[in-house]
Amino acid sequence: MSENSSRRNFLKMSGAVAAAGATGALGMAAPVQAKAMPTGKMMAALPKAKGPRLVVVGGGTSGLTIAKYAKKEYPKFDVVLVEKRDMYSSCFSSNMWYAGVINLEFLADHSFMDAAVNNGYVYFNATVTGLDRHSRTLETNEGDIHYDFLVLAPGISYDYEKIGVKDVEVMTALRQTYPGGFISPTEHVTLHRKIREFEGGVFLQTVPSGNYRCLPGPYERACLLASTFKKNKVKGKVLVLDANPEITIKKEGFHAAFNDLYKGYLEWLPSKAVMGVDVEKKVVKTEFDEFKFDDAAIYANVRGSTLIEQLGLMAPASKSNQKEANIDTRYYNIVGDPHVYVTGDSRPHPYSKSANTSNTEGHYMAKVLAARAQGKEIPWVSPRTICYSMVNANPLEAISVDAGYDYSAEKDAITGFSKDTKTFENRDGAKGQATLEWARGMYRDMFDA
Amino acid sequence: MDRRGFVKLCAGSAALAMASWDQAVLAAGFEAFPPAKLTNKIGIPLKAAEIPVGEALVFAYPVAGVPCFLINLGERASKADAAMKNEDGDYAWSGGVGPNGRIVAFVAICTHQMSYPQPEVSYLRYAASGSELAGAPGRIVCCAHASVFDPAEGAKVVSGPATMPLLPIRLVYDPVSDELVADGIMGMSYIKRYFKTYKADLNARFGAGGYRQEVGAKSACVPLSQYSGVVPAC
Numbered sequence: 001m002s003e004n005s006s007r008r009n010f011l012k013m014s015g016a017v018a019a020a021g022a023t024g025a026l027g028m029a030a031p032v033q034a035k036a037m038p039t040g041k042m043m044a045a046l047p048k049a050k051g052p053r054l055v056v057v058g059g060g061t062s063g064l065t066i067a068k069y070a071k072k073e074y075p076k077f078d079v080v081l082v083e084k085r086d087m088y089s090s091c092f093s094s095n096m097w098y099a100g101v102i103n104l105e106f107l108a109d110h111s112f113m114d115a116a117v118n119n120g121y122v123y124f125n126a127t128v129t130g131l132d133r134h135s136r137t138l139e140t141n142e143g144d145i146h147y148d149f150l151v152l153a154p155g156i157s158y159d160y161e162k163i164g165v166k167d168v169e170v171m172t173a174l175r176q177t178y179p180g181g182f183i184s185p186t187e188h189v190t191l192h193r194k195i196r197e198f199e200g201g202v203f204l205q206t207v208p209s210g211n212y213r214c215l216p217g218p219y220e221r222a223c224l225l226a227s228t229f230k231k232n233k234v235k236g237k238v239l240v241l242d243a244n245p246e247i248t249i250k251k252e253g254f255h256a257a258f259n260d261l262y263k264g265y266l267e268w269l270p271s272k273a274v275m276g277v278d279v280e281k282k283v284v285k286t287e288f289d290e291f292k293f294d295d296a297a298i299y300a301n302v303r304g305s306t307l308i309e310q311l312g313l314m315a316p317a318s319k320s321n322q323k324e325a326n327i328d329t330r331y332y333n334i335v336g337d338p339h340v341y342v343t344g345d346s347r348p349h350p351y352s353k354s355a356n357t358s359n360t361e362g363h364y365m366a367k368v369l370a371a372r373a374q375g376k377e378i379p380w381v382s383p384r385t386i387c388y389s390m391v392n393a394n395p396l397e398a399i400s401v402d403a404g405y406d407y408s409a410e411k412d413a414i415t416g417f418s419k420d421t422k423t424f425e426n427r428d429g430a431k432g433q434a435t436l437e438w439a440r441g442m443y444r445d446m447f448d449a
Numbered sequence: 450m451d452r453r454g455f456v457k458l459c460a461g462s463a464a465l466a467m468a469s470w471d472q473a474v475l476a477a478g479f480e481a482f483p484p485a486k487l488t489n490k491i492g493i494p495l496k497a498a499e500i501p502v503g504e505a506l507v508f509a510y511p512v513a514g515v516p517c518f519l520i521n522l523g524e525r526a527s528k529a530d531a532a533m534k535n536e537d538g539d540y541a542w543s544g545g546v547g548p549n550g551r552i553v554a555f556v557a558i559c560t561h562q563m564s565y566p567q568p569e570v571s572y573l574r575y576a577a578s579g580s581e582l583a584g585a586p587g588r589i590v591c592c593a594h595a596s597v598f599d600p601a602e603g604a605k606v607v608s609g610p611a612t613m614p615l616l617p618i619r620l621v622y623d624p625v626s627d628e629l630v631a632d633g634i635m636g637m638s639y640i641k642r643y644f645k646t647y648k649a650d651l652n653a654r655f656g657a658g659g660y661r662q663e664v665g666a667k668s669a670c671v672p673l674s675q676y677s678g679v680v681p682a683c
Contacts (some may be wrong), residue, residue: 430681434592443560448646
């Protein structure tokens with residue numbers, strides 16, 4: 001979807017709201033011939049707020065953590081979680097499904113309703129269509145919701161233009177034929193099928209440049225596919241075309257796995273940024289080469305969710321070259337607006353876009369929101385990136401990293417990893433087991449009381 | 450708290466839960482339960498002298514669904530601490546019991562995200578001789594998210610994301626017989642959440658509601674390596 005077409009679709013979707021708000025918070029120049037119903041006036045079917053209303057948009061790791069812990073930190077909050085999906089399935093840990101290490105229930109047997117009931121908030125199954133920050137109104141396809149505090153945690157979108165795919169027809173075909181598998185459950189289901197159907201040849205996995213979601217994810221997936229092909233004696237290999245000159249994280253552990261375990265089943269080529277895809281012919285183009293594939297997971301660059309752009313909350317290019325949100329570095333509020341926050345993978349920070357980052361950031365943000373609802377401030381705390389990568393499925397073996405981050409007040413920026421950052425790159429069965437329990441702990445922390 | 454009180458609490462009596470929370474905000478304390486003699490696997494009372502130093506023994510207390518670690522600290526001395534703190538409030542930990550105060554017991558449920566020993570696998574273990582995560586010998590380590598606790602200091606958090614110590618179990622030692630009895634636990638509000646979190650699993654393992662049954666006069670201690678099929682050495 002190009003920027004223009006996405007904007008146009010959004011206008012259509014939000015109809016008269018956008019027309020009314022064309023010069024307001026939505027910041028859209030083009031007027032709309034609104035034939036649509038007078039939306040924006042219907043209120044969502046929600047009980048009257050019994051305290052300061054905190055609306056959280058997005059039921060991923062960030063949103064679920066914040067909804068739960070904000071209520072715990074400040075029980076007066078009246079919390080509403082707005083989520084467009086009616087079925088949860090995590091993106092984290094999904095690579096393990098492809099190798100049969102886990103089943104789909106492991107990822108998806110977690111209910112938004114149970115999370116809400118267990119933790120005293122409301123799950124509202126709706127899609128955001130607009131935002132009026134002046135009247136503090138969030139607009140959804142199920143009606144408007146007034147908020148005192150709004151947290152947007154909409155995750156990421158793919159940026160296909162950055163891999164040279166600008167034509168909307170090619171983009172659409174690519175998106176659904178060779179999905180990256182780093183956003184939605186339906187991508188995971190498609191990839192899972194592809195891997196079981198693969199009979200040999202080249203299975204392409206691309207790695208984008210930039211701060212993409214789950215830095216070790218594409219390498220972990222390459223290992224797990226190679227492990228599966230090797231076990232099933234499939235005459236094929238995983239070709240990893242990496243836009244980066246070196247593996248972006250845990251490189252020693254991944255190189256060791258590539259070399260020790262997957263000779264002949266996995267080929268990793270650095271500095272091969274995809275610059276175009278021919279979906280019909282199954283060819284990707286890089287600067288100097290073309291690569292033919294039999295099947296693929298083409299991971300385009302990552303940007304802040306298109307929702308952030310649509311709501312007019314995007315940071316200028318000088319602050320984020322990935323269309324992320326224009327927020328305060330430490331407290332995540334939209335610059336100049338203490339009522340609206342953006343958390344999770346739409347943040348512009350150089351943090352690893354991982355579940356553990358969003359979960360620990362969510363714990364901290366719950367405290368920030370609780371404090372601000374009471375007119376107080378709290379000191380900044382770094383999120384923590386504990387991240388396991390399963391590099392072998394037969395038997396289970398993993399590597400891991402445990403990272404924190406440093407903030408510079410002088411630069412008002414995150415300057416790098418903190419001193420207590422550790423990597424555990426010798427793969428072993430203990431970490432293989434721990435990888436599973438790490439995920440179960442995440443689910444417990446988000447869904448249980 | 451007597452049996453009735455405990456059953457009520459588990460059944461989710463809001464009033465009672467609230468009362469217990471309010472009391473606990475000021476200071477946390479042990480709740481007494483019927484004493485259980487700690488035995489070996491076949492029900493013979495365990496002598497303190499027989500408790501191994503190399504790994505934790507697992508026993509259930511005060512009810513079937515709560516796993517606890519019994520640990521012999523060996524050469525390490527335990528250190529009483531009057532200024533401990535958990536989510537229910539401040540409390541004092543009076544150190545270990547038995548010869549030289551080397552025997553300690555804690556609830557084996559990680560206070561971060563509730564990993565606990567199960568028949569298939571335990572991500573929580575006593576790493577007597579140290580490990581990649583532990584940093585030093587004699588620590589309790591949770592593989593799931595790298596929390597490390599020191600059993601010699603009341604299972605205080607040494608490193609990792611956990612924010613409170615493992616819940617303590619009160620032991621009574623009889624120097625004449627060299628035997629041990631468990632008779633109290635601290636932190637039932639956390640146990641209540643653990644039951645809620647794992648209710649389906651616990652029902653499958655212990656029968657409907659079986660995890661809430663008191664252990665009775667005896668509780669068998671089993672080495673963790675026998676209790677759980679897999680014990681990752683993180």
